[in-house]
Amino acid sequence: MKNIPALKLIILCFLTVLLSCSDDETNEYYTPSVSPVNYNLEAFPYNTLSDYNLFEGDLQNQKPVLGVIPYKPISSLFTDYAKKKRFLWMPENSSANFVSDYEILDFPVGTILVKTFYYNNVLPSNTTKLIETRLLIKKASGWIFADYVWNEDQTEAVLDNEGSTVQVEWLEAGVSKSTNYRIPSESECRTCHKIGNVPFPIGVKPQNLNTAFPYPQEGSVNQLQKLINEGYLNPVDYSNVNTVVDWKDISQPLQLRARSYLDINCAHCHSDDSHCSYRPIRLSFNDTENSDTNLGICVVPDEDVNSSLTHVVSPGRSVRSVLSYRMNSTEESTKMPLIGRNLVDEQAVSLINDWIEGLTQVCE
Numbered sequence: 001m002k003n004i005p006a007l008k009l010i011i012l013c014f015l016t017v018l019l020s021c022s023d024d025e026t027n028e029y030y031t032p033s034v035s036p037v038n039y040n041l042e043a044f045p046y047n048t049l050s051d052y053n054l055f056e057g058d059l060q061n062q063k064p065v066l067g068v069i070p071y072k073p074i075s076s077l078f079t080d081y082a083k084k085k086r087f088l089w090m091p092e093n094s095s096a097n098f099v100s101d102y103e104i105l106d107f108p109v110g111t112i113l114v115k116t117f118y119y120n121n122v123l124p125s126n127t128t129k130l131i132e133t134r135l136l137i138k139k140a141s142g143w144i145f146a147d148y149v150w151n152e153d154q155t156e157a158v159l160d161n162e163g164s165t166v167q168v169e170w171l172e173a174g175v176s177k178s179t180n181y182r183i184p185s186e187s188e189c190r191t192c193h194k195i196g197n198v199p200f201p202i203g204v205k206p207q208n209l210n211t212a213f214p215y216p217q218e219g220s221v222n223q224l225q226k227l228i229n230e231g232y233l234n235p236v237d238y239s240n241v242n243t244v245v246d247w248k249d250i251s252q253p254l255q256l257r258a259r260s261y262l263d264i265n266c267a268h269c270h271s272d273d274s275h276c277s278y279r280p281i282r283l284s285f286n287d288t289e290n291s292d293t294n295l296g297i298c299v300v301p302d303e304d305v306n307s308s309l310t311h312v313v314s315p316g317r318s319v320r321s322v323l324s325y326r327m328n329s330t331e332e333s334t335k336m337p338l339i340g341r342n343l344v345d346e347q348a349v350s351l352i353n354d355w356i357e358g359l360t361q362v363c364e
Contacts, residue, residue, distance in 0.1 A: 034066075034092060035065060035066045035067025035068070035089065035092065036053055036065050036066065037052060037053055037054055037065060037067060037068065037089055037112075038051060038052055038053040039091055039110065041109070041110055041139060041140075044137050044139065044144070044146070045135065045137065045144065045146035045159055046146075046159070047158065047159050048148070048156055048157065048158055048159065049133055049148040049156065049157040049158075050156055050157075052112070052135075053065060054068050054087065054089065054112070054114060055068070058155075059155065059156060059157070060130055060150075060154040060155065062085050062087075062116060064087050067089055067090075067092075067230075068087045068088070068089045068114070069087060069088050069089070069226065069227070069230060069232065070085070070086065070087050070213070070215070071086050071087070071088060071204075071209060071213060071223050072086060072213055072223075073086075073203045073204075073208040073209065073264065074208050074209075074210075074211050074243070074244050074245065074246050074260070075208070075244055075245070075246055075247045075248075075260050075261060075263070075264045076203070076264060077202075077203070077264055077265055077337075077340065078265060078337075078340070078341060078345040078348060079117060079340050079341060080179040080181055080340075080341050080342055080343045081119070081170075081172050081177065081179075081343065082117040082118065082119060082131065082181065083117070083118055083119065083120065084115055084116065084117055084118075085114075085115070085116045085118070086113075086114065086115050086116075086203075087113075087114040087115075088111065088112065088113050088114065088204070088232070089111070089112045089114070090107070090108055090110060090111050090112075090232050091108065091109075091110035091111075093231075094108035094109075094110060094111075095108065095231055095232055095233060095234045096108065096111070096227070096232060096233050096234070097233075097234055098206060098233065098234070098236040098238075100206075101205070101206050101207045101241045101242045101243075101286065102205055102206075102207050102242070102284060102285060102286040103205060104200060104201050104202075104204050104205050105204055105205070105206070105233065107138050107201075107204075108138070109138055109139065109140050110137075110138065111137070111138040112135055112136070112137050112138075113135065113136040113137075113201055113204065114133060114134075114135055115133070115134045116130060116132070116133040116134075117130075117131045117132050117133075117134070118130040118131060119131070119168055119170045120170065121170050121171040121172075122168060122169070122170045123169045123170060123171065123176070126171070129150075129154070129168065129170075130150040130154055130157070131149075131150060131166055131168070131181055131183065132147055132148065132149050132150065132157070132183045133147075133148045133150070133157050134146075134147050134148075134189070135147070135148070136193070136199075136201050142198060142199060143193075143199040143200060143201065144199070145161060145186050145189045145190070145193070145199065146159060146161070147159070147160060147161050147183065147184070147186070147189070148160070149164065149183060160183070161185060161186040162185055162186075163182070163183060163184055163185030163186075163188060164183045165180050165181060165182055165183065166180075166181045166183065167179075167180055167181070168181050177343070179342050179343055180342060181342075182339075182340070182342065184339065184340075188339055191269075191275050191339055192268050192269060192275065192337075192339060192340075193268070194274065194275070195271075195273050195274060196273045202264075202268045203264065206224060206238060206241045206243075207241060207242060207243050207244050207263075207285055207286075208244060208264070209223040209224055209227075210222065210223070210224055210238055210241045210243040211223060211243070213226065222238070224236075224238045224241075225238075242285070242286065242289075244259075244260040244263055244264070244285050245257060245260045246260070247260045247261035247264075247348070247351060248347065254351075254354060254355050254358060255355060257351060257355070258351060258352060258355040259285055259288045259289070259295075260285065261348055261351060261352070262283040262288065262295075263283060263284055263285040263288075265337060265348070266283045266336065266337060267282075267283040267284035267285070267287075269337070269338075270282060270283040270284075271283070271284050271287070279302065280293075280296075280299050280302055280312070281293075281294055281295065281296040281299060281312055282294040283295070292361060295313060296311070296312030296313040296321075296322070296323055297311070297312075297313045297315060297359060297361055298311055298313070298314075298315065298361060298363035298364070299311055299312040299313070300312075301322050305322055305325060305326070305334055306322075306325060308320065309321065309322045309325055310363075311363060313356055313359070314356070314363065315356065315359035315360060315361040315362070315363065316356070316357055316358075316359055316360065317356070317357075318352070318353040318356040318357055321356050323336075323352060323356070324349065324352055324353055324356060327344070327345070327348065327349050327352060328344055328349050329344075330342060330343065330344060
């Protein structure tokens with residue numbers, strides 16, 4: 001080798017390195033060690049979803065790159081039957097801290113929470129349609145909202161915090177349904193995602209994550225343990241976390257299912273310093289464990305919604321209960337939740353009615 005001119009030797013070495021790294025997909029020995037997410041905190045939010053490089057391959061497939069971790073809360077918020085894919089990402093060498101069972105994890109600056117809303121079996125072509133991808137990004141000043149609306153070709157999603165509507169018709173369990181799906185404005189996002197006037201995430205609490213998730217590589221792993229394994233959560237004993245249940249799981253006690261439903265669908269507004277804090281109920285999972293009053297049981301309504309309604313929850317009488325009435329309404333002035341749905345979640349109404357009918361308390 002010493003007889004090869006220096007310039008040729010340099011070129012040869014350069015080509016050797018270049019060829020060994022030129023095709024990541026075909027080189028089975030190449031594994032990136034650093035997440036390729038395009039992280040520039042000062043430039044957030046980007047104009048398009050693809051600018052973040054959160055996903056590899058076709059953007060619509062939502063295949064996360066290294067470091068982007070899928071997750072799923074045990075129970076989820078109803079949004080006109082839309083399905084959701086959720087992911088989170090944190091900058092290198094940063095971790096979240098456990099605060100309590102029922103408070104969101106204390107995420108580091110630079111954290112990105114991702115949630116894509118979509119429908120399967122969309123008519124007339126019976127295909128999947130992605131509607132929007134919402135990002136919550138933690139900057140040094142706090143959390144910001146960035147909503148990306150998907151184009152008709154499903155090739156890109158563009159930043160739009162102004163709000164809009166999309167007409168969707170699809171098959172749900174073989175039944176044709178349609179809705180004028182609402183993509184929220186930034187102010188609408190803030191209505192639910194706030195404590196005081198400070199924006200916050202909702203679902204990323206230990207009580208909602210303390211369950212197994214089927215990860216592509218590892219298989220079924222507890223989601224909190226997965227975050228610890230990834231270095232995204234500082235080690236903590238989560239064995240005694242007071243955990244919600246999947247409210248659709250009929251093997252669970254009815255009261256526990258009802259409390260879990262109310263927590264994920266209603267508590268973000270019906271809590272202290274939240275949008276509906278002036279109402280006389282508190283519906284977070286920890287607040288309803290030992291309090292009939294927080295659940296609205298025998299609580300007299302503070303608003304005359306309908307003359308036939310005697311209590312927020314009237315034991316044994318769902319037809320007299322404000323909670324059931326509001327959940328079963330699509331009127332803007334009476335429906336609850338007030339943002340995020342135009343349709344009635346019939347399965348949830350059935351759950352809450354069954355729970356109310358089974359209550360035996362006697363109201364004074």
